[in-house]
Amino acid sequence: MTKIKMAVFARNHVMERIHDYIEYDQDVEIIPFVYTKTNETVELVKKAFMCDIYVFASSLSYLYAKEVIEKKRLPAIQVPFDEYMILSSFYRVKNEHNQQLSRISIDALDSRHVDEVLNELQIGGGEIYTYSFGVDEKTDLDNIFNYHKQLWYEGKTEFALTSIEEVEQMLKEAGIPTICMKIPQINIVHTIEKAKSIVSLNQSKSSQIVAGYVRLKNLDLIIKEKGELASKQLLLKLHQILLKFGHKTYASVLYNNDNQFAVFGTKGILDHITNHYRDFPLLKELEQAINAKVDIGFGLGLTAKQAENNAKLALEACSLDNDSNCYIVNERQDTIGPLGVKKDFNTSQLYHALIHKAKLNNELSYNFIDFIAIRNKEPFSSNDVASYYRVTKRSAERTINKLLSGEVIKVVGEEKPYLKGRPRKLFNLNQ
Structure with missing residues (x-):
């Protein structure tokens, strides 16, 4: 079984606790991202690439990164800020700091968790003040600090219980008695186990579906110039070639009433597409056989409907010019293509960047330039690099990281595995 790659975002002392828990777990590989300030x-x-899931040790760290997470549609989970965490913090306030559970201020992700604990302990909330930062449009540490400070200076509170270490430091510097909540070990355990379950579920659902649409370009013009019978003969030839293509790639080919063909498949057709970015043989074969321009749009998705919708978007991209074209739109609606059209790039500029920015040696640099040429400057994954260089995945990832650090390449999307497996980041030249 392939190890689950888990990106974990935490402070150093929390990261050590997480490492201690999974030290002997053969199914998980932790990719640590340690921060000193939460907004980091x-x-x-x-910077977290090719990870199966993103785990955040605090609610605030998740909130800061939420926009990036949603934009990239990353699978993410946070250690819960829940009633158990508040209850254990109340225990510390009372037994370690000799502070009664009254005349205190609290900041929490959601004030309802505090209310539920108070109700369970049958403690009135009249002298307990809660700041719920989860409802803020944008989290501001100064606002949270000032909330505690104002209550303290007004004499309404004697103690501040915060869930944020930066706020704890600010309160201490202001001379206000305070402690920061600690994450209970059970919360860490539950989060890691839940993260593993999410990845397993995603992998079980990650069978990639490919839909494609193929049509004659300018069919109305062909009918006008050559007649209805000639156009039907062209469509018949088109159908025969597509049936042969479907047999080769284990795909189904259907003719619809819009004078276009639909193609549906999975692994076989996906392998064929990704292996022929530069020289897409189907497009050339169709052009030569029928002596007419053709549009091909492929869509990727985790459901047939998603793949079909993306294929329609890919077909629309073919309408941008009058040549035969083939485009792909993946499940994130990234448009790739046109396939089969040679794309030029500045080799001397790339070589200079590989040597001076990515710090690759001469041999690796020349090989990478050849790799880009063969790929026709299309997006690639670390698996593609590993296959081309005939090295391990880990070695390929090290090269990828050097290229990213030197800003030679950039992340341009992601492709889902077509059977069980992890999503793969897609990269392309940054020029």
Whole structure:
């Protein structure tokens, strides 16, 4: 079984606790991203590549990174800020700091968790003040600090219980008695186990579906110039070639009433597409056989409907010019293509960047230039690099990280595995 790659965003002392828990877990590989200030998670998330799931040790770190997570549609989970965490913090306040559970201020992700604990303990909330930062449009540590400070200076509170270490430090510097909540070990355990379950579920659902649409370009013009019978003969030839293609790639081919053909498949057709970015033989074969321009749009998705909708988007992209074209739109609606059209790039500029920015040696640099040429400057994954260089996946990932650090390449999307397996980041030249 392939190890689950888990990106974890936490402070150093929390990261050590997480490592201690999974030290002997053969199914998980932790990719640690340690921060000292919570807002650093925004940039750290952008540096986390090829991970199965993103785990955030605090609610605040998740909130900071939420926009990036949603934009990239990353599978993410946070250690819960729940009633058990508040209850254990109340225990510390009372037994370690000799502070009664009254005249205190609390900041929490959701004030309802505090209310539920108070109700369970049958404690009135009249002298307990809660700041719920989860409802803020944008989290501001100064606002949370000032909330505690104002209550303290007004004499309404004697103690501040915070869930944020930066706020704890600010309160201590202001001379206000305070402690920061600790994450209960059971919360860490539950989060790691839940993360593993999410990845397993995603992998079980990750059978990639490919839909394609093929049509004659300018069919109305062909009918006008050559007649209805000639156009039907062209469609018949088109159908025969597509049936042969379907047999080769284990795909189904259907003719619809819009004078176009639908193609549906999974692994076989996906392998064929990704192996022929530069020289897409189906497009050339169709052009030569019928002596007419053809549009092909492929869509990828985890459901037939998603793949079909993306194929329609890919077909629309073919309408941008009058040549034969083939485009792909993946499940994130990234458009790739046109396939089968040679794309030029500045080799001398790339070589200079590989040597001076990515710090690759001469041999690796020349090989990478050949790799880009063969791929026709289309997006690639670390698996593609590993296959081309004939190295391990880990070695390929090290090369990828050097290229990213030197800003030679950039992340342009992601492709889902077509059977069980992890999503793969897709990269392309940054020029």
